[in-house]
Amino acid sequence: DAMVIQNPRYQVTQFGKPVTLSCSQTLNHNVMYWYQQKSSQAPKLLFHYYDKDFNNEADTPDNFQSRRPNTSFCFLDIRSPGLGDAAMYLCATSSAGTDGTDTQYFGPGTRLTVL
């Protein structure tokens, strides 16, 4: 049974055309993350929600925004995709405590192509 679901699995958009990627989870985890992963590179954390608290990484471009309307869902909005934004976007969740030992569970990812 899928625990972290991402839709769509593949997304094609045009240069500059806004796009929204979605993530949902059945784990009831309090933390949700968005990563960007380019070919042969490490997943790069864009931002995460700790419950409703939004935490943006310092080097995440303003072009990337996120919304978490409830515990189960989280969205990644790319306001004006550029060619350099083509990548795999991974959503992850965890049940975070205070010691940092929580495991992150990843969704299958959305592969974004920008034309």
Add this chain to the structure above:
Amino acid sequence: RKEVEQDPGPFNVPEGATVAFNCTYSNSASQSFFWYRQDCRKEPKLLMSVYSSGNEDGRFTAQLNRASQYISLLIRDSKLSDSATYLCVVKTRGTGGFKTIFGAGTRLFVKA
């Protein structure tokens, strides 16, 4: 210097071989360490957490050396199915919770 560094490989080994990967991290305050496995065009999946005392899970052994700031993964009796990219993950407490940093991964090919 990158915060988390791994030898990208690839490591090409025959079935049955023992192979070891290292990962170094730059922040001495880092608290939690993990190894994830990522198959081609798939999402990362947790392989094992890394504890201070070292830990073993079947053919896999993970070690942490805080003094030298590295973690290692040893795979014994390699199987064809072990072929994947192995990602080192380091978590450091910061404002807003823990910061998670992935290494770029070490690619392993196990050949018959």
